[in-house]
Amino acid sequence: MQTFEQQKEFGLFINNQNKVTEQKLNVLDKYSLEPIAQVAHAGKNDVEEAVQGALEAFKIPLSPYERYQILQKAAARLREEQEAFANLLVKEVGKPINEARGEVSRSALTLEIAAEEGKRIAGEGVPIEAAPGSENRRAYTVRKPVGVIAAITPFNVPLNLVCHKIGPALASGNCVVLKPSDATPLVALKLAEIFKKAGLPSGRLQVLTGNGAEIGNWLLENNEVDMFTFTGSTSVGKYIKQNAGLRKVTLELGNNSASIVHHDTNIQAAAKAVAQKSFNNAGQVCISVQRVFVHQSIHDEFVQHLRAATESIQVGDPGKETTDVGPMISEEAAQRVEDWVEEAVQEGAKVQVGGRRKEAVFYPTVLTNVTEKMRVSYDEVFGPVVCVESYTEEEESIQKVNNSDYGLQAGIFTNDLNFALQAAEEIEVGGVIINDTPGYRVDHMPYGGVKNSGTGKEGPKYAIEEMTEEKLIVWNR
Numbered sequence: 001m002q003t004f005e006q007q008k009e010f011g012l013f014i015n016n017q018n019k020v021t022e023q024k025l026n027v028l029d030k031y032s033l034e035p036i037a038q039v040a041h042a043g044k045n046d047v048e049e050a051v052q053g054a055l056e057a058f059k060i061p062l063s064p065y066e067r068y069q070i071l072q073k074a075a076a077r078l079r080e081e082q083e084a085f086a087n088l089l090v091k092e093v094g095k096p097i098n099e100a101r102g103e104v105s106r107s108a109l110t111l112e113i114a115a116e117e118g119k120r121i122a123g124e125g126v127p128i129e130a131a132p133g134s135e136n137r138r139a140y141t142v143r144k145p146v147g148v149i150a151a152i153t154p155f156n157v158p159l160n161l162v163c164h165k166i167g168p169a170l171a172s173g174n175c176v177v178l179k180p181s182d183a184t185p186l187v188a189l190k191l192a193e194i195f196k197k198a199g200l201p202s203g204r205l206q207v208l209t210g211n212g213a214e215i216g217n218w219l220l221e222n223n224e225v226d227m228f229t230f231t232g233s234t235s236v237g238k239y240i241k242q243n244a245g246l247r248k249v250t251l252e253l254g255n256n257s258a259s260i261v262h263h264d265t266n267i268q269a270a271a272k273a274v275a276q277k278s279f280n281n282a283g284q285v286c287i288s289v290q291r292v293f294v295h296q297s298i299h300d301e302f303v304q305h306l307r308a309a310t311e312s313i314q315v316g317d318p319g320k321e322t323t324d325v326g327p328m329i330s331e332e333a334a335q336r337v338e339d340w341v342e343e344a345v346q347e348g349a350k351v352q353v354g355g356r357r358k359e360a361v362f363y364p365t366v367l368t369n370v371t372e373k374m375r376v377s378y379d380e381v382f383g384p385v386v387c388v389e390s391y392t393e394e395e396e397s398i399q400k401v402n403n404s405d406y407g408l409q410a411g412i413f414t415n416d417l418n419f420a421l422q423a424a425e426e427i428e429v430g431g432v433i434i435n436d437t438p439g440y441r442v443d444h445m446p447y448g449g450v451k452n453s454g455t456g457k458e459g460p461k462y463a464i465e466e467m468t469e470e471k472l473i474v475w476n477r
């Protein structure tokens, strides 16, 4: 029996079986750019078979405690196989090995949190008897799973962001048809095998690999799909929302995360934190620090510390323990970032460090003299680039942060409690991080944005609320 790592060809995961297809998709090692495996390319019939299998599975009861046990077993197996999963992330994403181990560890925690939250799903008592004429009635609500959930996920955190959808969906009694990114399908298929070994009944989790737009449309056309949960670009998210009809949709979309650095903070510590969260995962994180607004009195000192922190970053082979930043997801993605940086320089921006590319590697880049009219500032770079601008007044810094079509998370470094709480109140985002960067996230917190950053919240407790319907029951005694 071949191990997963020895396999070179993978089928669709439908009804706990592997189904090969004639058409196949190459999966590349993102550093060597060599093919490492082939996955199936789902057709319309495969999508229909997967949805039908999920629908049939949904009709077979699976108790909350059984769901809890399966999720806990899956989390435990994930921890046992941490190194194998981490090595797969190194190859599929180009994620440095230490960062990859961190993603596997967080993924197991996400499943464990979902398992626990699955035991706490409840409605509430409704004091309907308080209404005149309803003295003899009693009422309460219950939360019911929506049914078949289509989950579509991005390439950058392809294990934990899948767990953030599968975990709460299964915990709340739903069935999931997962479409992972066509750039990083293997880790999702490996996770599906973990769930099968953990005893997840056939059809509760289906994994379809192949072309996102094709599979997405076939899922949107299928009326047996009850909900869409999407993490990815704003453009695709808008398309899904526009075509989902009256079905539930949660969208975790793009961002151009901002950080305010005030004159009363520890400048070197802030610069180190900004460097870490501007360049981890090669900046391919939607809460990656992209815009930094520094008080004009400390601008030059901050830039000096940020340069030093950036220059100490080890760039190269993601398989090496010493590497901090590896390649981007593709040479095309790195080329795009290079073009945007060159455009900014032509418009007056100054490269303090970085600004160069080697194949799919784009070197961590700090830009100054940036304005909000430059694409590297107003659009989502989704790459290892951070833009520094200065401000004079506190209100001005808040206005600069809010001058964005996005609104996922923002950060502010200051010891001034009034300014911190004013910023927390006035910045238009889903989450404000005081004395750290917007890149802060732990897996049980509510996570989701406003404006073009999406709708709905993730974090197992909050995702479960999105993935269930509250039903009122009134009893006329």
Ligand SMILES: NC(=O)C1=CN([C@@H]2O[C@H](COP(=O)(O)OP(=O)(O)OC[C@H]3O[C@@H](n4cnc5c(N)ncnc54)[C@H](O)[C@@H]3O)[C@@H](O)[C@H]2O)C=CC1
Pocket: 152, 153, 154, 155, 156, 157, 161, 179, 180, 181, 182, 211, 212, 213, 214, 215, 216, 217, 231, 232, 233, 234, 236, 237, 239, 240, 251, 252, 253, 254, 255, 285, 286, 380, 382, 408, 453, 454
């Ligand atoms: N808010 C959040 O939590 C996160 C947001 N993102 C966002 O994701 C983007 C980067 O990830 P990508 O994978 O490049 O995003 P993407 O939007 O290109 O693809 C995301 C997923 O959608 C699929 N897809 C593509 N076209 C589709 C269509 N027409 N219908 C249905 N599905 C389709 C893809 O195959 C993939 O599985 C960035 O914009 C980033 O901000 C990434 C991670 C987390």
Ligand SMILES: O=C(O)[C@H](O)CS(=O)(=O)O
Pocket: 156, 157, 160, 161, 284, 285, 286, 287, 439, 440, 441
């Ligand atoms: O937003 C993302 O890209 C990820 O959700 C950030 S994290 O979950 O990897 O912290």
